[in-house]
Amino acid sequence: MTVNPALLALPIVLPIGGAVLAPLLSHLSSRVPLIVSLLALGGASAVLLLFAPDVYGGQVLGHALGNVGPINGRQLGITLTAEPFGLTYALLTAVIGTLLLLYSLSELGGLGAHEAGWYACLAQLLLAAMIGTALSADLLNLFVWFEVAALASYGLTGFFLERPWALEATFKMMVLTNLAGFFVFVGTALLYARHGALNLGQLQHTLTGSTADLVALALLLAGFGTKAGLMPFHGWLADAHSAAPGPVSALFSGLMVNLGVVAIARLALDVYAVHRAALPAILLVLGPLSAIAGAALALGQDDLKRLLAYDTVSQMGVLLTAVGAGSMTAVTGFVYHLIDHALFKTLLFLCAGAIVHATGMTRLSQMGGLARHRPLATAAFLLGTASIAGVPPLNGYASLGLIHDALRSDHPAAFGAVLVAQVITVAALGRAAYLAFFRRRDDDYDPLERRRPGALIAFGALAAGCVLFGVVPRFVVDHLAAPAAAVLLDPNGYAAAALAGQARPHPAPPPFNYFAPDELLIAIGCIAAGLLLCAWYVRRSAEPRVITFLRRVHTGSVNDYAAYSIVGLITCAAVLLALA
Template sequence: MSLSTAAAGSLLPLAVAIPLIGAVLAPLLARWSRHAALIGCLVGMGGALAVLALVAPKVFGGTILVHYLGGWKPVGGAALGIAFAADPFGLLCALSIAGIGLLLLVYVLSELGGLGPRELGGFACLFELLLSALIGAALTGDLFNLFVWFQVAALSSYGLTGFFLERPIALEAAFKILVLTTLAGFTVFIGAGLLYVHTGALNFGQLHLALPAAAGVLDAVALGLLLAGFATKAGLVPFHGWLADAHTAAPGPVSALFSGLMVNLGLIGISRLALQVFPGSGLPVLGALMVVGLCSAVLGAALALAQDDFKRVLAYDTVSQMGVITVGFASGSTTGVTGAVYHLVNHALFKSLLFLCAGAIVHRTGQTSLRALGGLARKAPAITVAFTIGAASIAGVPPFNGYVSLSLIHKGLTETHQDVPYAIMLVAQLLTVGALGRATWLAFFRREPQDTEIEAPLPSHERLRPGMAVGLVGLSSCCIAFGVLPQRILRYLMEPAAGGLLEAGRYAAAELRSGGTIVPTHVSFDYADWQELAITIITLALAALGVRAYLRARRDPAPLRLLRSLHTGSANDYTAYAVLGLVVLVAALRWG
């Protein structure tokens, strides 16, 4: 028996409330049993996933579910209450957060289950609280409510980053993320306030209808503030200063949570603003995002190539991948936006997988330096296979998932004759393949250095714990499945999600009428596209030659040395970069 639209919509708050209850109970359960806290969190996240899966057929069938808390429904086109709105894009994000979050919790149960009851209870509470906030952000239909979930996620991230306070790097990283995301939260709050003053609206649908066709100075300033705030959460250049330190300091599962899922909150906000709220405002929002995305894609990949720390390589690659997704959204084309949605999910899968692998290696060897590692393919074959799958996925190697989404983004640029962005994207992809290929070679496939003493060598006989194996196998399997079944994934998931983003008018009407429908996009994907296959082969070959030359070089090229010199590690410098980026972004929106 299928649920009615009203009944399905009324279930949406449970997807957030159930894991929130799990987070609250975690410290109490930990007093009874160390494992009870994480098991309670597993039940909570499993409950959220079940609720989302229950409404998924209706939403991906083209229905937008809307539920106004307290029954405060819109009156005369004005939204008086806070809305949860599950369009296909938001539900897809929420499902990926709940599903991957569940795998991460299983992994944590094995890797960190030996913590003391008090510590494990606090850790589980913060972990589940962050996941709850991300699900809430994906399902909200209100700008101020999005700000609230932004803040809840930020508070959780501070605690998780600095959780192991005995490590000085953890406390320093927590301070940096505190400074940068507090600034970001302030800009989001002020931007939302300015829009409310001008339009009297905070609901996404009402904002879309209330904004004039020729937006003025106030709207440009508000949009610039909002985009800068969400770009900080997404780790886009030049708002990315917090990201590498936070990822490096945190344990592997937390880094996976940050890089695979938390940064998506920023892109959720950016995509909704650009495609569902401001598409008819006359502001050059897509052009500004295209520049930010291209800079992030290239500079993030270049910084990843120049790193020796295992997790910093992956962290800066996250900056690059966030840029790639932003370029897809900014292309404005049906194919490009569909590819961006696909890559958003793919990134959550393969980056979570890579950080779990890196965290496991660092946890058991005590080494973070790539040059001090080596020979892990023999000592840790399971981790080697999982890491190689993740790296090949990012590299866009068929039949893994990254090949599909990258091909669609590239096709979206060529269809709209954006040749310069397309060329820059190919450069970014070349650098990305080089950075991940270098890390894979140094850590896994070359011989172990004889002149380096590893603090806690990884025994060749040691096996992964069951929960850790479940996490790695689950994520690896998804990377493969999303690559070998692209037509089904596109038809049932990605095309409805992209259609919801591109049908701003339908989304607005649905929010203000407590429900509605959308029309899915239709894109084609061909594995045998000779141009994309040729580009992939050429990219892999050039990257291999480049990495070989880079490893033999005595020093980094001048551009890389300049980039590294700008990343001083100072919170003051990173704040200055963010403020400068905000000013430039507002100016581009106003006079671009």
């Protein structure tokens, strides 16, 4: 029996309700707000799981809030949709968000009641915004959730107000994401002024490829590209990740940045389907640029959390490259890698946060020998690193294999760029693992805290996810990634659901041979080359000039980063107009 689509609002309402209750109940105990958060996110996860059998079974459901349905093909109200792509991101957000709140209950249990209440409030608002983004079929509501996520992220980044660098990171984030929000708002207004529509399905039917439509697309790409941390819109990301508390960094990198790339994929493949000739020119440049430059910046970092943050820029570039390729295999790999990134990057940031929390150190040059003192964090970090590196049978191997298959013949330049980025990523994370965990350190650490149960559960669940999604790739492809890709590549079907109806896409899962010799050779080659680069870089006394140049471009000035965003926007608009 099909679940009533009217329940689609509940996974958004529950965490918002929890956000309201958390500070109000904080006077009872510092743990009550986080327990309320766990109940709210657990309830949201349960409701989303109710839709899973129908949605992954082939249905795309739409619900107009207030039962304000379309009139003469025009949707006047707000529409929510349940389809495999959005549901996948919503489930990732709810489940991993629950784990992060459980981790917070353990690691941040020393917070005062007032601080715990507001921490839980902000975290739930951010998670509600991401779930809302996943389920929204309305451009204005994408903007609303963008702004809700932004406001919550400002509070979480500057949560420890006594730290000057946290305030500086919050200021940069506010300037750049407010600029991005302005881009999204103006792009939305342009489309509404021209077409009188905000519903994504209605827009898909009415877009004509006019100059206004293309300028709006450039504005939307720049706005959501900022949230995704894509170059050249990424200036806020490294500072925010390094300044925020450990669980918040994991939340930002594992889930929040995905909000931007989810919105871009929806717009590029479902809404602006008529412009598929021009869009790849943008996506297949921004994607490889972010992948290589982000990995190179990660290789040159001494701060562990900044290193992981720049690796997130690189991974977002890989995802955008797959969206730009636009084939069934590429988009299936994109969805698969989106799931994988949420798992392994959340795990890595929790490891980094645990290390910083226990030692008070953030710089790799100060660390060493942690494998003896922190065996659990060591094992989890190595597992996450191996997942990103594409070591079989972990999850990154399968998703990267699909992306490689899609790019190899049709987009050889992008394929080469992704491989180069992969090699540098292996080197960067391998260097971090060596310096932090295995390098000899003569000075001993102060007595380290015993790991609490909530942290153990979070570490174990994320590590198990990295393994599980790697050993059952055929199941993931057939039942999760391929149905999601089918909706993204069926704009008419999605439009029918977005106009408060139903659709039934018929996915044809791409061919995928887990033991294909060429993909095994690519994986082994990238890992071997990455380890050799890591060994060379660790022994090298002087920094390579290309990394020095990239670091100098990142001046730390918010004015420079805003200028990069404006130049990126103008370039995107010029290319789209030239190729239209």
